[in-house]
Amino acid sequence: MTEHNQDNNSILKIALNLAGACIISGIIIATVYYLTHDIAKQKQVELNTLALKSLVTEADQYTPIEGKTGWYTATQNGKVIAYIVPTESKGYGGTIKMLVAVGPDNKVMKYTILDAKETPGLGDKASRAPFNAQFAGKTSANLKVTKDASNKDDIQAISGATITSRAVTLAVKTAVDEVSNLTKGGK
Amino acid sequence: MKGLWNIFSKGLVLENPIFVLALSLCPALAVTTSVVNALTMGLTVTFVISTNNLVVSIVRNLVNPKVRVPIYITSIATIVTVAELVLQAFFPLLYKDLGIYLSLVVVFAIILARAEVFASKNKPLPSFIDGFGMGCGFTLAMLIIGAIREVFGNGTILGYQVMWSSYQPALIMILAPGAFILIGYLVAATKILSEYIEKVKAEKGEAI
Numbered sequence: 001m002t003e004h005n006q007d008n009n010s011i012l013k014i015a016l017n018l019a020g021a022c023i024i025s026g027i028i029i030a031t032v033y034y035l036t037h038d039i040a041k042q043k044q045v046e047l048n049t050l051a052l053k054s055l056v057t058e059a060d061q062y063t064p065i066e067g068k069t070g071w072y073t074a075t076q077n078g079k080v081i082a083y084i085v086p087t088e089s090k091g092y093g094g095t096i097k098m099l100v101a102v103g104p105d106n107k108v109m110k111y112t113i114l115d116a117k118e119t120p121g122l123g124d125k126a127s128r129a130p131f132n133a134q135f136a137g138k139t140s141a142n143l144k145v146t147k148d149a150s151n152k153d154d155i156q157a158i159s160g161a162t163i164t165s166r167a168v169t170l171a172v173k174t175a176v177d178e179v180s181n182l183t184k185g186g187k
Numbered sequence: 188m189k190g191l192w193n194i195f196s197k198g199l200v201l202e203n204p205i206f207v208l209a210l211s212l213c214p215a216l217a218v219t220t221s222v223v224n225a226l227t228m229g230l231t232v233t234f235v236i237s238t239n240n241l242v243v244s245i246v247r248n249l250v251n252p253k254v255r256v257p258i259y260i261t262s263i264a265t266i267v268t269v270a271e272l273v274l275q276a277f278f279p280l281l282y283k284d285l286g287i288y289l290s291l292v293v294v295f296a297i298i299l300a301r302a303e304v305f306a307s308k309n310k311p312l313p314s315f316i317d318g319f320g321m322g323c324g325f326t327l328a329m330l331i332i333g334a335i336r337e338v339f340g341n342g343t344i345l346g347y348q349v350m351w352s353s354y355q356p357a358l359i360m361i362l363a364p365g366a367f368i369l370i371g372y373l374v375a376a377t378k379i380l381s382e383y384i385e386k387v388k389a390e391k392g393e394a395i
Contacts, residue, residue, distance in 0.1 A: 017251040021258045025265040032269045036276035043279040117287070119220070122361055160358050 055101040055110050056082045065182075080104055083179045086114075089171040092163040093117035096126075100175035104183065108135045108143070111172055123164035131158050131165070135172055140180065143173035191316050198320030200384065205328040205370070206377035210297040215332060216366040218288065222345050225333025226326065228288050233322025236298045238266050240318030243306040250307075259302040260293075267293050297325065328373075335369060336360045 052062050052072060059074035059081055070086040081104070088097045096116040101109040113127040125131055134155050135143075145166045146154040157165040202208060205215050211232075219225045242262050243250075250258050271289050274282040292298070301321050306314040337343055340360030342350035359365040 014251050014253050017249075018254040018257055021250070021254075021261050025261050028265055029268050029272075032272045036272045039276040040272070040279070043276060047279050047283075119361070122220075122358075160361070 051099060051112055051114065052084055055084055055099060055112055068182075074101070082109055083182070085175040085178060087171045087175040087178075089167045089174070091116060091118050091167040092123050092161070093119060096164070096167055096171060098168070098171050098175075100172050102176050102179040106139060106176055106180045106183065108138045108172055108176060111135060111168075111175075113168075118164045119161065122158070123161040125158050125161065126164050126168045131156075131168075138172075140173055140176045143169050143176065145169050191313065194313050194316045195320035195323075198317070198322070198324035199327060200324070200377065201381050202321075203324045203328055203377060204297045204321055205325060205332075206374050207381070208297070208300070209374070210300055211295045211325065212370065214288075214291060214295065215329060215370060216363050219329055219333040219336055219366060220340065220361050221337045221343075222330065222333045225329035227285060229322070229326025229329040231285060231288050231292055232295065232298070232325050233319065234270070235263065235266055235292050235295075236301055236322045236325075237315055237318035239263050239298055240301055240306040240314040241311055242266070243302040244309060244311040244314035247307050255307060256299070256303070259299055259307075262302075263298055264293050297321065331373065332366065332369060336366060340365065 049062070052074070053059075056074040059076050061075045062072045062084070063075065065071035065073055065083075072084040073080050074082040074084060082101045083104070085100050085102060086097070087100055088095050090096070094117045096118065097114045098111050099114060100111040103109050111132065116124065116127070118124045118126065138155070142153050142155075144154050145157045145162065147157050147162070149156065155165065155169050198204065200207075204210050205212065214228055214232075218228045239259070239262055243259055246258075246262075267289055271282070274285065274289075301318055305317045309317070334344060337345075338349060339357050342348060342354045342356050357365070360369070
């Protein structure tokens with residue numbers, strides 16, 4: 001009987017031990033979260049503005065477009081110089097989230113990849129030159145991937161990362177088409 | 188002092204986490220495609236493993252042996268979460284680069300192994316040193332793998348071109364099979380090196 005009691009006791013002790021550890025851990029995390037989360041939010045906003053600025057450096061003002069979440073117009077001296085459009089497509093390692101800047105003439109200006117899990121060393125080259133430099137000035141018709149090195153009009157695929165190249169190009173194309181719909185509708 | 192140095196240095200070669208203990212091979216394959224990735228991961232692990240060893244060692248007498256593993260995991264997860272929150276608030280750019288690695292660190296076998304094998308039986312200072320040494324050994328191994336893979340797989344090191352311009356990168360080195368083959372060779376190399384160290388030590392012993 002005493003042995004049985006001891007067993008019970010020890011199970012309870014074990015459970016309490018683990019529960020205690022979890023409570024302490026919970027308190028620590030909660031405290032840190034409470035202390036940091038306002039700052040984190042603020043930094044996130046700053047980071048977003050930074051992403052917008054890096055896309056369209058000349059603009060002096062960014063206004064959100066009504067009815068479209070995450071869309072911005074970049075204006076310089078009151079004149080619209082670019083539309084910034086969030087877009088995404090399925091890459092090799094999951095969703096690729098990007099921001100694309102499209103000029104009022106429906107030509108691509110620049111894009112930045114916000115979030116991607118592409119293979120390091122292969123697919124992640126999509127965020128760097130020379131791949132991303134190819135997009136500047138392209139219209140919707142030329143936004144397709146080619147493996148033919150002599151074809152200068154279309155987008156040259158990253159060797160070894162065709163899926164990523166296609167995904168990024170498709171996402172940019174979607175953004176351009178959406179902007180051309182918007183500008184058509186507005187006129 | 189010599190004792191502490193021995194605890195630290197055994198993680199570098201003789202008990203190198205990747206090449207000798209063969210723990211945490213998964214990240215060694217996944218994130219060593221470039222030197223920068225390898226270094227980032229190595230430093231993250233070094234931080235978590237040292238801190239966790241310290242914590243585990245401090246609470247080692249309070250922890251019931253029957254639930255020690257869940258408690259160690261809780262401790263690792265807490266450290267990682269706190270690190271994530273702090274980075275997110277104060278160094279968002281660094282957090283963006285580290286984010287994916289940090290969450291992976293929780294499940295690294297090497298961290299749990301050191302908590303179980305060393306920190307749960309030793310005083311805080313040696314435990315911290317042990318974690319730090321293991322972390323450095325891990326970083327070293329990651330750097331070696333990363334450097335070789337980046338040079339042969341991409342022709343660059345830290346992003347700078349080091350191979351001649353007509354060099355055709357060997358794609359296999361960037362992909363997982365290349366890493367497997369390379370780690371195999373490096374394990375063999377470490378074996379030769381540690382045998383040599385043992386031999387030198389034995390000879391010294393004879394001389395004395």
